[in-house]
Amino acid sequence: MTAADGFVSGTQKIVDHGADSARYNVVVLGDGYRAADMAQYHADVQAFVDAFRQTAPFGDLWCGINVHRVDVTSTDSGADDPLTCGDGSAGSGATPRTYFDATFCSGSAIRRLLTCDSVRARGVAQSQVPATHLTLVIVNSPLYGGSGGDIATFSTAPGAAEIALHEIGHSAFGLADEYEYYAGCSSGEAGHDVYAGGEPVEPNVTRNTNRATIKWRSVLTSPQDALPTTANANCAQCDPQGNPRAPDYVGAYEGARYMHCGCYRPAYDCRMRTLGQPFCGACQKTIRDTLAPYLPLAWQGLWWKSPAASESGWGLNVAHQGDIVFATWFTYDAAGKAWWLSMTAPLVSGGNRFSGALHATHGPPFSAVPFDPTQVVATPVGTGTLTFNDADNGTFAYTVNGISQSKAITRQVFGPLPACRFGTQANLAAATNYQDLWWNAPAGSESGWGVNITHQGSTLFVTWFTYDVDGSPLWLSATAQKTAALTFSGTLYRTTGPAFNANPWSPAAVAATPVGSVTLTFANGNAAAFAYTVNGVSQKKQITRQIFQAPGTVCR
Numbered sequence: 150m151t152a153a154d155g156f157v158s159g160t161q162k163i164v165d166h167g168a169d170s171a172r173y174n175v176v177v178l179g180d181g182y183r184a185a186d187m188a189q190y191h192a193d194v195q196a197f198v199d200a201f202r203q204t205a206p207f208g209d210l211w212c213g214i215n216v217h218r219v220d221v222t223s224t225d226s227g228a229d230d231p232l233t234c235g236d237g238s239a240g241s242g243a244t245p246r247t248y249f250d251a252t253f254c255s256g257s258a259i260r261r262l263l264t265c266d267s268v269r270a271r272g273v274a275q276s277q278v279p280a281t282h283l284t285l286v287i288v289n290s291p292l293y294g295g296s297g298g299d300i301a302t303f304s305t306a307p308g309a310a311e312i313a314l315h316e317i318g319h320s321a322f323g324l325a326d327e328y329e330y331y332a333g334c335s336s337g338e339a340g341h342d343v344y345a346g347g348e349p350v351e352p353n354v355t356r357n358t359n360r361a362t363i364k365w366r367s368v369l370t371s372p373q374d375a376l377p378t379t380a381n382a383n384c385a386q387c388d389p390q391g392n393p394r395a396p397d398y399v400g401a402y403e404g405a406r407y408m409h410c411g412c413y414r415p416a417y418d419c420r421m422r423t424l425g426q427p428f429c430g431a432c433q434k435t436i437r438d439t440l441a442p443y444l445p446l447a448w449q450g451l452w453w454k455s456p457a458a459s460e461s462g463w464g465l466n467v468a469h470q471g472d473i474v475f476a477t478w479f480t481y482d483a484a485g486k487a488w489w490l491s492m493t494a495p496l497v498s499g500g501n502r503f504s505g506a507l508h509a510t511h512g513p514p515f516s517a518v519p520f521d522p523t524q525v526v527a528t529p530v531g532t533g534t535l536t537f538n539d540a541d542n543g544t545f546a547y548t549v550n551g552i553s554q555s556k557a558i559t560r561q562v563f564g565p566l567p568a569c570r571f572g573t574q575a576n577l578a579a580a581t582n583y584q585d586l587w588w589n590a591p592a593g594s595e596s597g598w599g600v601n602i603t604h605q606g607s608t609l610f611v612t613w614f615t616y617d618v619d620g621s622p623l624w625l626s627a628t629a630q631k632t633a634a635l636t637f638s639g640t641l642y643r644t645t646g647p648a649f650n651a652n653p654w655s656p657a658a659v660a661a662t663p664v665g666s667v668t669l670t671f672a673n674g675n676a677a678a679f680a681y682t683v684n685g686v687s688q689k690k691q692i693t694r695q696i697f698q699a700p701g702t703v704c705r
């Protein structure tokens with residue numbers, strides 16, 4: 150290329166989860182897009198970003214990822230397509246002038262091998278985004294092709310992005326090819342019968358079938374099934390047998406890393422073996438481990454007015470999963486009666502700013518049997534915006550019934566503060582900190598009421614969002630101490646206080662009246678019995694975590 154073949158016009162941060170210095174930065178470049186093709190380029194990048202997010206486990210890790218789109222204009226459209234190629238295919242002979250000089254049949258061997266000037270591409274990425282971790286180049290051509298290396302290149306042909314996802318497995322995560330041949334099972338290839346080298350360095354292939362020491366032992370599907378899962382009876386060829394287990398089963402299958410025998414792969418199939426397949430469990434674990442340092446702390450927890458205790462009596466419970474915050478605000482109405490509002494607030498920007506509509510909700514009395522969720526009615530009363538400045542400080546700005554206010558907030562601390570992260574633990578039952586929003590089990594069966602649990606040390610602060618005998622919103626709270634393993638108990642209080650908009654808001658005017666007791670008994674990190682007595686009414690409900698974006702957030 151020459152300077153006349155195009156120009157870089159700017160960079161847009163199209164997925165923003167916070168400062169580049171703290172996140173995993175993906176930079177997308179385009180080649181063969183003319184000025185007139187820029188709208189198409191933006192659409193192509195977005196389509197790739199959507200597909201990337203849909204590719205497990207990247208969706209779970211999304212809040213640790215920033216995506217930057219660099220707008221690169223080429224003089225001509227498309228990519229070089231040589232007339233002849235080593236694989237015998239015929240090309241158009243096109244030689245468009247493009248900024249990164251993308252070409253099919255790179256090295257004159259295989260038509261689908263699409264590369265570009267990777268030195269130049271990396272240079273542009275790093276000059277636009279100094280904290281770049283992963284560089285991708287989308288080539289504006291309907292011909293199928295792609296390649297890996299220190300940058301991944303792929304065309305806009307259907308399925309071509311799969312090439313990039315496989316190549317990212319190599320370049321960004323150090324994964325091996327899991328296929329058990331080199332040129333092909335039917336190629337008659339020699340030298341690929343039995344692996345004779347040392348233990349491979351890659352995390353997804355091994356010569357070790359000892360379940361106690363195999364490198365992916367933490368993700369084996371079965372704690373007792375014999376390993377290997379399959380053995381190849383004839384090492385002169387690829388193993389022809391089908392998968393004796395479920396598609397997502399992780400064990401040890403003989404045949405991997407270009408060898409028919411002596412080397413094992415974690416799953417029967419994987420994106421590192423066959424394009425279009427999901428990453429296997431071992432590969433997903435490697436990707437999760439690699440991105441874990443980039444995951445932000447979740448804002449999950451109990452917040453109140455800053456400085457601490459200055460407005461003791463109201464608070465804000467934040468459940469934070471992925472790019473969504475669900476907040477429940479416990480405060481008081483104009484008559485001083487306990488009142489709660491809730492807000493589903495999607496991420497607005499920077500990983501730290503969330504905005505949504507505030508709702509006041511009416512529903513069946515807490516003691517109704519059965520509790521009919523179809524009778525719950527949520528009425529919008531305004532809007533709220535949460536902005537977090539650091540791990541422990543933020544601002545809650547709201548407009549409720551036409552009244553606009555803003556309060557500095559901080560975390561309410563009554564014990565050792567846990568650190569909460571989204572997406573780091575798929576098995577919620579294994580969690581030992583219970584801080585989260587819980588609701589009736591099974592999930593969705595009594596939608597409309599919930600229990601926010603703040604868990605610090607051996608103490609739970611419980612706020613229960615439900616409805617009074619007249620159907621009006623009611624919240625009760627309790628400080629529950631650990632009384633036995635997995636059991637927490639405390640007195641339930643009903644509270645009155647100054648209206649949410651009182652200025653000044655005096656905590657001295659808050660009055661808490663004991664109305665009963667509560668006991669939470671946890672079967673595991675995702676199941677508990679919620680037993681309470683309120684004004685002489687004793688009931689017991691099974692509760693579970695409310696997951697609005699899988700796999701949820703776990704605190705430790």
Ligand SMILES: [Zn+2]
Pocket residue numbers: 327353415416419420421428429430431432
């Ligand atoms: Zn794999």
